[in-house]
Amino acid sequence: MSTPTYMDYSATTPVDKRVAEKMMEYLTIDGDFGNPASNSHYYGWQADEAVKKARQQVADLIGADAKEIVWTSGATESNNLAIKGIAHFYHQQGKHIITLKTEHKAVLDTCRQLEREGYEVDYLDPMANGLLDLAVLKAAIREDTILVSIMHVNNEIGVIQDITAIGNLCRENKVFFHVDAAQSAGKVAINLKQLPVDLMSFSAHKIYGPKGMGALYVQRKPRIRLEAQMHGGGHERGMRSGTLATHQIVGMGEAFAIAQAEMKEENIKIGALRDRLLAGFEGMEEVVINGDMAARIPGNLNISFNYVEGESLMMAINKIAVSSGSACTSSSLEPSYVLRALGLTDELAHSSIRFTIGRYTTEADIDMAIDLVREKVEKLRELSPLWDMFKEGIDISKIEWAAH
Amino acid sequence: MAYGEKVMDHYENPRNVGVLDKDAKNVGTGMVGAPACGDVMRLQIQVNDQGIIEDAKFKTYGCGSAIASSSLLTEWVKGKSLDQAAQIKNTDIAEELSLPPVKVHCSVLAEDAIKAAIQDIKDKA
Numbered sequence: 283m284s285t286p287t288y289m290d291y292s293a294t295t296p297v298d299k300r301v302a303e304k305m306m307e308y309l310t311i312d313g314d315f316g317n318p319a320s321n322s323h324y325y326g327w328q329a330d331e332a333v334k335k336a337r338q339q340v341a342d343l344i345g346a347d348a349k350e351i352v353w354t355s356g357a358t359e360s361n362n363l364a365i366k367g368i369a370h371f372y373h374q375q376g377k378h379i380i381t382l383k384t385e386h387k388a389v390l391d392t393c394r395q396l397e398r399e400g401y402e403v404d405y406l407d408p409m410a411n412g413l414l415d416l417a418v419l420k421a422a423i424r425e426d427t428i429l430v431s432i433m434h435v436n437n438e439i440g441v442i443q444d445i446t447a448i449g450n451l452c453r454e455n456k457v458f459f460h461v462d463a464a465q466s467a468g469k470v471a472i473n474l475k476q477l478p479v480d481l482m483s484f485s486a487h488k489i490y491g492p493k494g495m496g497a498l499y500v501q502r503k504p505r506i507r508l509e510a511q512m513h514g515g516g517h518e519r520g521m522r523s524g525t526l527a528t529h530q531i532v533g534m535g536e537a538f539a540i541a542q543a544e545m546k547e548e549n550i551k552i553g554a555l556r557d558r559l560l561a562g563f564e565g566m567e568e569v570v571i572n573g574d575m576a577a578r579i580p581g582n583l584n585i586s587f588n589y590v591e592g593e594s595l596m597m598a599i600n601k602i603a604v605s606s607g608s609a610c611t612s613s614s615l616e617p618s619y620v621l622r623a624l625g626l627t628d629e630l631a632h633s634s635i636r637f638t639i640g641r642y643t644t645e646a647d648i649d650m651a652i653d654l655v656r657e658k659v660e661k662l663r664e665l666s667p668l669w670d671m672f673k674e675g676i677d678i679s680k681i682e683w684a685a686h
Numbered sequence: 687m688a689y690g691e692k693v694m695d696h697y698e699n700p701r702n703v704g705v706l707d708k709d710a711k712n713v714g715t716g717m718v719g720a721p722a723c724g725d726v727m728r729l730q731i732q733v734n735d736q737g738i739i740e741d742a743k744f745k746t747y748g749c750g751s752a753i754a755s756s757s758l759l760t761e762w763v764k765g766k767s768l769d770q771a772a773q774i775k776n777t778d779i780a781e782e783l784s785l786p787p788v789k790v791h792c793s794v795l796a797e798d799a800i801k802a803a804i805q806d807i808k809d810k811a
Binding site: 598608665666668670683 | 689697717719722726728746747750752
């Protein structure tokens with residue numbers, strides 16, 4: 283069997299070969315394997331130079347100062363450090379935090395932990411298109427609110443939040459603003475010199491860099507303080523101890539530099555492929571796009587094929603590797619909490635497929651996917667009692683189903 | 687999740703997909719599950735004058751294991767009396783298909799479906 287065509291770029295991306303080659307220069311005895319903290323000899327200096335360069339590369343893509351970058355093990359750690367770090371450091375100013383129901387679990391579960399520690403958290407409902415209603419946020423901000431955490435781009439539906447407007451609202455109310463940008467870096471232009479954002483989380487492996495590597499932007503002017511979550515040798519100005527993983531950092535830097543050079547063209551190419559995919563489904567009955575189509579990254583198409591269950595559809599289209607709203611949390615059998623938060627019925631959430639395409643997707647891949655999906659959806663609908671009922675004009679929402 | 691061979695076989699070549707006349711006196715229909723839970727099974731059996739199930743059809747909305755469980759069930763009930771069919775246990779289905787623990791509820795649904803179909807026939811008599 284040939285390997286399936288990869289269309290799950292929001293789960294992770296392959297490391298760009300140019301990135302992998304750079305990383306290999308920092309591992310072996312022939313390379314610059316030193317500890318960047320060894321400031322007494324050549325090996326340390328070489329590694330330190332490489333880390334400095336990477337820090338600048340990351341900062342350049344996002345319009346930050348290199349001194350504002352804190353290396354972490356990934357966006358999950360960055361989110362933990364930002365949210366817990368702010369909450370713990372500024373707890374005397376208040377213990378109220380606001381976030382969104384469609385955030386990544388790395389934000390939601392961190393907030394849950396803070397609730398256990400005595401903080402209060404509001405989890406706001408997004409609008410049906412996945413975007414945050416500013417009026418809802420405004421109404422939720424209180425005197426004792428210390429932090430708002432809203433993601434830039436949603437991992438499931440790809441919608442882009444208006445972080446400028448949200449950030450301005452936070453500034454007016456003197457509330458810190460953290461943004462999880464794991465899914466947006468390299469896809470949406472980010473200029474932190476202008477954006478009213480205090481903290482921003484990044485991941486390397488969503489942007490053709492290595493897994494296990496991330497960064498947190500921590501604004502310096504005015505200076506944001508954080509309570510460290512990892513204690514040790516005082517690396518990263520005391521905010522995140524631990525020997526710097528030179529090769530990983532170099533990989534992240536290189537991935538960000540490539541994104542900066544190629545993002546504009548790549549977005550056009552990927553956007554055209556996504557539109558081709560969507561156009562390929564035209565004329566199919568009972569197809570629903572999940573999330574706003576205009577405010578969305580080019581590579582994402584989250585779509586529900588009503589009356590077909592997502593997991594069985596994924597199994598039928600196993601020549602392409604995608605994910606489903608019924609499978610992200612496949613061990614729990616619960617449909618996607620993101621789609622549920624948009625107000626989708628359970629069955630539409632169960633019927634969703636997320637296509638995320640990227641750097642190595644081709645037109646031929648898209649055309650193959652279209653044919654495959656059209657054929658299999660039809661086959662599974664032939665097998666679906668719900669499709670029969672829909673065709674007979676029976677409203678399945680009016681039937682009393684015995685939940686099991 | 688990776689599926690076993692037998693699940694894949696039933697999933698790719700489902701047996702006895704279709705519809706029987708639900709209003710016929712000798713046809714029993716069992717519809718179980720809920721769209722909100724991600725699976726709905728409709729199992730229909732047709733009984734001859736000797737009380738033997740001579741035909742069975744299904745349609746299922748659900749994951750591969752749910753489709754395979756109902757497909758297998760239609761094979762098993764054919765040629766059985768209603769009493770014999772009522773003896774089919776979800777554990778037999780789960781074992782035959784090597785369902786992982788997280789998918790055992792699909793076989794439970796299949797057992798519920800045959801029970802509901804038998805009840806429907808009995809209610810019509």
